[in-house]
Amino acid sequence: MTNHDAMLASPEAAADLLGRLPDLEQALAFYHRHLASRTAIDLSVAENILVFEHSMQKKVFEDIKLIPETSIKYSASAGTPKLREQVADLLTLALGATVEGDDVFGVAGVSSALECVAFALKGRDPVGPPLKDGDLVLLPAPYWQGFNWSFEERPKLKCVPVNLPTTGPDRYRLTLAQIKQAYRDQTTPDRAPRLLVLTNPHNPLGVNYSRALLEEIYTWVLNETDMHIISDEIYCHSQLDSSTTKFTSALALDAYREQPDRVHVVWGFAKDFGLSGFRTGFVVSQNTAVRRAMLGSDDPSEATHPLPWFTPFDSLKTYVIGELLSAPADGPTSELYTTYAMREYSKLLSASFRTVRAALDAAGIEYVHHEGDNAAQFFWLDLTKYLGKRPDHSHEEDAGPMSLGAHGLDPDEERLFDYLRAKPTEVSLLPGGVMHNSVPGYFRLCYTARQPEEVRAAVQRVGKALGQLK
């Protein structure tokens, strides 16, 4: 019997394991997979089923039959040169800047790509002094909680949220002034922050940063500080057709062209292509210390093994992703499937966004979105006005949902989260507290986690449940 079967055979064991999963997003994914009722809908986890169901399954996966023998042996742990070239071509299209295969390094997931960059910057000659244990990483907050795992757990850096304003006309808007202020606040006579991490498009806010803002930030950071910048562009293809603030990659900035050495971009197939379980990640960097870390070094004075050896872009990934990257689109064009799929994805995403937005508006659920902004895969719901409220008498009381363990949330935010998770609503949203939001009451809804009609139904259930709070 596999572990998986054992868990399904024993709900007690599954419930026990659930209580011990440290990350709430992962706990929710596990709960919905193994324990929740069939009617429960999980919109908390950042997943994307749109492209797979639309075309990928039929056009790519149904044709992948057997893993060839050549793909069951060791292969280059940062990806084969061919695969790195193919990913460079894909990213050249997506990022609007030429990416060389030689500057692309594969690894098992973007989480690992981030960790590899952190380790590389702690090694020899990263351009500027190497980072040390306890060095500070600035992150506009809210931010994806996994940055803490990637930078703190093993590289021993320390994440510092740069809290975006949560009120006023500029709420949740990033400015250079906020970064400068955080940098100053965190600087002491013997230490200054060493890393700035920008997620573009943003998770959970969904926005693209404007080219002007990015030029301003990069110019200041690269000229006035010795910080490195990691630009996490994992959602770069997740673009609404209504977005007027167009996506600009770090690699397309003038500031980057002038000083490329301290800028590192990461991307992977988990989000835009919905292949989260594959764990694929790439670092794009021209920095020689990053290159040395990713490919290893035979320099006798400091021979090192490639970091991705331990979390590799292994032969299975190389085979399947290689097939995906070389599949042709159907029809008379000589276009690649990936080009077709990402164009279609933007249409699917835009249609889903419109459906779900209309449902949120109809249900009177507030969210943070400025016309013309991108949304990537998310709505950032503002449920602050429901904090501390209780269901009125017409609401059927339920025993409450299964506990997911302690996650240090604000008690009112947690109560609201559990209320929506309980019968009869049974919709999971990700509480903002998980993502280091500075005030309680905000929740992330991932609208690509299910087909639009199902998300619409979930939103209606949430709207009804909120309406019963007094």
Ligand SMILES: Cc1ncc(COP(=O)(O)O)c(C=O)c1O
């Ligand atoms: C901004 C961001 N970066 C990285 C990741 C993790 O990517 P992976 O699953 O490839 O490790 C996520 C996943 O939610 C994310 O939102």
